[in-house]
Amino acid sequence: MRVEKPAIAGGQPAKVTPYGKANRYGEEELAELKEALEQGSLFYAHGHKVTDLEAAFADFTGAAHAVATSSGTAAIHAAMIAAGISPGDEVIVAPITDMGSVIPILYQGAIPVFADLDPRTYCLDPTAVEAAISVRTTAVVAVHLWGNACDVQALRTICDRQHITLIEDAAQAHGATVGGKSVGRFGAVGCFSFNEFKHVACGDGGICITDDEAVAHRLRLATDKCYDRSPSATSRNPTFLANNYRMTELQGAVAVAQMRKLGGIVERRRAWCEALSRRLMGLPGILPPLPTVGANPSWWFYMLRVEPSVLGVDADGFAAALREEGLPAFAHYIGQPVYTYPIFADHLAFARGMHPYDGRTYRKGLCPAAEEILGTSVVLAVNEAYTDTDLLETAAAFEKVVAWYCNGAQEAPHT
Secondary structure (H helix, E strand, O other): OOOOOOHHHOOOOOOOOOOOOOOOOOHHHHHHHHHHHHOOOOOOOOOOHHHHHHHHHHHHHOOOEEEEEOOHHHHHHHHHHHHOOOOOOEEEEOOOOOHHHOHHHHHOOOEEEEOOEOOOOOOEOHHHHHHHOOOOEEEEEEEOHHHOOOOHHHHHHHHHHHOOEEEEEOOOOOOOEEOOEEOOOOOOEEEEEOOOOOOOOOOOOEEEEEOOHHHHHHHHHHOEOOOOOOOOOOOOOOOOOOOEOOOOHHHHHHHHHHHHHHHHHHHHHHHHHHHHHHHHOOOOOEEOOOOOOOEEOOOOEEEEEEOHHHHOOOHHHHHHHHHHOOOOEEEOOOOOOHHHOHHHHOOOOOOOOOOHHHHOOOOOOOOHHHHHHHHHEEEEEOOOOOOHHHHHHHHHHHHHHHHHHHOOOOOOOOO
16 A cells, blocks of 8 residues: 655645634724723723623623633632632642643742643543642642543532632633533633633633622622722722732723624534544544543644654654644643743742742652653644635645554655
8 A cells, every 4th residue: 555755755745725714803893992992991890891791701601700800810810819729728730731820829829739630631630639639728720721621520529528629720611511511610710711812812811700609709809909899888998918900991892792703613613623533533643632521622722642652753753744744733732741840840939038839849750641741742723714625634634644654654754
C-alpha cells in the first residue's frame, strides 16, 4: 500500500483552502455600544447593560443569579472572597490551567494545593482531589479545561462530605453541560471569562453565577470594594476586604450582543469537533480527548495526545508535521505544570516578607499524569466558522501524517 508523502517530507499539504473565519464583532455590538453611550453614564449601577448581561447569562445557564466582573480572574477572586477563603487556608486546584485560576488563591493568603488529572479528560481526578484534602482545606477549584467538564458530581459529593466549598472555573466552558445542567451550577459559584479569546468576548470581562441569594449578595460586594449600591443601604460602610472588579457598561454592552450568538457558537463547535474525533478514533498512536462521562463539552480547543512508542515521533515532531500540512497545531499546550513556574518553585509571590505558601514545596513530579499530558499533547485551534471542507482536509492531514510515521517515515523531513 502506497503511503502519501506529507508536506514535511516534501509532499503537497492536505489543507488547500483557508480555514473558515468569522468577524467576532459587528453591527449588533455597535448598536449596543451606542445605547450604552446614550445612557449618559458608563457606571454599572447607573446603566442597564451590565444588568442586561447578567440576566441573559443567568437565563442561558439556568442560574438564579449572575454577577458580572472585570475579568475571569476577577470572577474567581470574587468567588473566593465570597466564600471567605482566608490566610493559611488550603485550596485544591488543577496544575494545567491559566494563572488566573491560581492568582486569587495567593491574593487571599491561601495555599494552592495541586491535584492530579485524568489522563484522557484532562480535568481533576476526584480520587486525587480527595487524597489532597487536609484539615486546612477550605475549597476546591474545578477547572473545566478545553470546554470539557470536570466530574463535578463526584467533586460535589466529596466537597459536601468534607464541608469544603466547590468553585467552578468555567472560563473555557461556556455552554458545557453535565447531565443537561450547565457547568457553574454544581458548586457554590461558577466563574466564566469574556476575554478576547473565549467563546464570546467583550475584550475583557467575566461573570459569576450562583443559585444562592446570600452568596450572590456577597459576590456583588466582593466586586465593588464591599460598597452596597442598593437604594436603602449605606454605600461606604465595608464589612470585609474586597476589590474593585466592576464591569463597565461598555463591556456589558458588547457582551450582551455576544450572548445572542453563544448558543450557535457552541453548537457549531460541538458538531465540528465531534466529527473530527470520529475521524481520528482508531488512528494508531493518537488519543483523542475524551469528554467526562455525562458531559457535553463546548470545545474551546481540541487537544489530543500522541503515543511516541507507536508513532515513532514525539509531540513536537507530530505538531510540526501538522503545521506543514496547513493546520493550526502546536505541542504541549502551556508547556509545563503551573506549579513549576518560578513564582511557586521559588516562592516569589512578594518582593519581601512571608506568604503562607512559603512552607510548601512545589516541584516537578508533583502531578505525574498532568506532566505526561503536557509532554504528549498536541493542540488544534478551533473556530465556530470552520467548514465541512475544513473538517475533511484536517482529518486527511492527520491520516496522512499518522500513516507516514507509522510506516517508518521513509524519508527525512523536508527542509
